[in-house]
Amino acid sequence: xxxxxxxxxxxxxxxxxxxxILARKENKIQNVDSGVFGYMYRQPGSRDWHKLxxxxxxxxxxxKPIAVDPDLNxxxxxxxxxxxxxxxxxxxxxxLEDSAVRTQMLRQSDAFPRRAFxx
Numbered sequence: 001x002x003x004x005x006x007x008x009x010x011x012x013x014x015x016x017x018x019x020x021i022l023a024r025k026e027n028k029i030q031n032v033d034s035g036v037f038g039y040m041y042r043q044p045g046s047r048d049w050h051k052l053x054x055x056x057x058x059x060x061x062x063x064k065p066i067a068v069d070p071d072l073n074x075x076x077x078x079x080x081x082x083x084x085x086x087x088x089x090x091x092x093x094x095x096l097e098d099s100a101v102r103t104q105m106l107r108q109s110d111a112f113p114r115r116a117f118x119x
Contacts, residue, residue: 060085
């Protein structure tokens with residue numbers, strides 16, 4: 001169970017009943033909606049939150065998580081590149097440093113749609 005907060009706008013579970021990511025409004029000026037959302041994540045079995053990143057819904061910049069794969073411990077999400085939003089992942093163990101490597105691995109993985117979206 002997560003405590004309520006007026007700044008929290010959503011949660012993403014790992015599909016097994018554990019909340020792994022939370023989204024919250026990042027008001028840059030008091031009580032003014034900036035269009036920026038901050039994302040926090042948890043490691044498996046932990047209750048501690050760690051910064052995942054920000055996503056700006058006005059400029060479509062940053063990483064916007066949309067699903068968690070508990071077996072691979074990755075967050076799938078959207079990221080803008082060359083004027084397009086592409087689906088990529090963020091390794092929650094921080095084993096992969098280069099997003100281009102993550103994107104290439106994602107393109108090669110035909111398991112992605114079924115794992116991330118339960119298809």
